[in-house]
Amino acid sequence: QVQVVQSGAEVKKPGASVKVSCKASGYTFTSYAVHWVRQAPGQSLEWMGWINGDNGNTKYSQKFQGRVTLTSDTSASTAYMELSSLRSEDTAVYYCARAPLVEIYGIDVWGQGTTVTVSS
Amino acid sequence: DIQLTQSPSFLSASVGDRVTITCRASQGIGSYLAWYQQKPGRAPKLLIYAASTLPSGVPLRFSGSGSGTEFTLTISSLQPEDYATYYCQQLTNYPVTFGGGTKVEIK
Numbered sequence: 001q002v003q004v005v006q007s008g009a010e011v012k013k014p015g016a017s018v019k020v021s022c023k024a025s026g027y028t029f030t031s032y033a034v035h036w037v038r039q040a041p042g043q044s045l046e047w048m049g050w051i052n053g054d055n056g057n058t059k060y061s062q063k064f065q066g067r068v069t070l071t072s073d074t075s076a077s078t079a080y081m082e083l084s085s086l087r088s089e090d091t092a093v094y095y096c097a098r099a100p101l102v103e104i105y106g107i108d109v110w111g112q113g114t115t116v117t118v119s120s
Numbered sequence: 121d122i123q124l125t126q127s128p129s130f131l132s133a134s135v136g137d138r139v140t141i142t143c144r145a146s147q148g149i150g151s152y153l154a155w156y157q158q159k160p161g162r163a164p165k166l167l168i169y170a171a172s173t174l175p176s177g178v179p180l181r182f183s184g185s186g187s188g189t190e191f192t193l194t195i196s197s198l199q200p201e202d203y204a205t206y207y208c209q210q211l212t213n214y215p216v217t218f219g220g221g222t223k224v225e226i227k
Contacts, residue, residue, distance in 0.1 A: 035216070037164075045156075045164065045207055047216040061215040095163055103211040106154035106169035113163055 002026035004034075004096055006111040012118050017084040020114045022096030027109075029077035030054045033099045035107050036070065036081045038092040046092075051079055052101065086118045122146050122210050126219035134227040139195040141222045143208035148188045152212035155184055155193045157204045158221075164207065168193065200226055 007021040022034060036048040049060040051070040058070045064083070072079045079096055094116055098109040123146040133139050143153065151171040156164035166175055168184035171191055181196045195202055203226045208219040 044220050045209075045218040047218065050214075050216075059214050063215075097163075103216075104152050104170045106166050106175075106209070106211065107156075107164075108166045108169075108175060110163035110165070 002098070002109050004098055004109055004111040006094075006096055006114045009115040010117070012086050012116065014087055014118055014120055016086050016118075017082060018086060018116050019080055019082040020094050020096070020116070022079040022081070022111055024053075024077040024079070024098065027098070029072075030074055031101070033101055034070075034072065034079040035097050035099050036068075037095045037097060037107075039095070039113075040089070040092040043092075048081070048094075050099075053079070054101070083116075086116075088118050090116065091118045092116060121215055122149060122213055122217050124208050124210055124217055124219035126206075126208060126222050128222060129220060130223045130225070132225040132227050133198050135198055135200060137198045139198050139202075139224065141193045141206055141208075141224075143186075143191045143193070143219050145189045145191075145210055149210045149212040151187050152210055153184075153186070153191050154209045154211065155182075156207045156209065157202075158207065159204045167206075195224075198224075198226065202226070 030053050035050045051058045069082045093113040096111045097107040099107040125144045153171045155168040158164040172184045183194045205221045205223045
């Protein structure tokens with residue numbers, strides 16, 4: 001079945017970087033985009049960016065510009081999100097999710113989430 | 121950035137009630153609006169896209185309407201499994217943005 005499976009929980013110190021993976025299966029990776037969305041405890045959803053699975057083009061939220069890097073390995077049907085210069089406010093659940101390349105269709109398949117805890 | 125304001129932020133309703141949640145956009149977004157349901161400890165689930173289209177498998181008691189700046193999500197007959205938080209999302213402009221959420225409690 002169609003699914004995206006994320007890597008496991010991470011605990012990082014302030015100033016460090018974290019890289020989360022997102023492996024897709026059950027569909028053609030290059031026919032969709034992968035979005036990254038995070039959710040701090042008790043908060044709403046916050047969009048971080050998007051990578052086109054076909055050509056690798058990316059769009060980032062300006063809030064994270066310069067700190068987040070989205071990449072993909074089409075041979076492995078896997079997308080990656082790296083967030084650098086971590087601070088305590090980055091403690092959140094990070095989701096990757098599949099979306100059709102035409103935005104109006106929404107984000108239709110979500111990963112299980114990866115908890116990232118930033119603490120000294 | 122386009123701001124999405126949901127109301128109410130919290131509601132309590134009985135099984136069988138009709139429930140309506142509103143999402144207002146700070147500028148026109150056409151029909152580029154999606155709704156998601158999120159249960160505690162779980163990832164969001166797509167309920168509606170293009171303002172009013174249900175993906176396959178979503179119960180027909182859910183419906184969406186609106187265009188431009190005002191949108192609604194309606195649950196025609198609330199069921200116990202509908203306890204969740206509901207979010208709207210706009211996809212017309214980057215950055216993609218979400219509403220603040222509406223938590224639905226079953227009375």
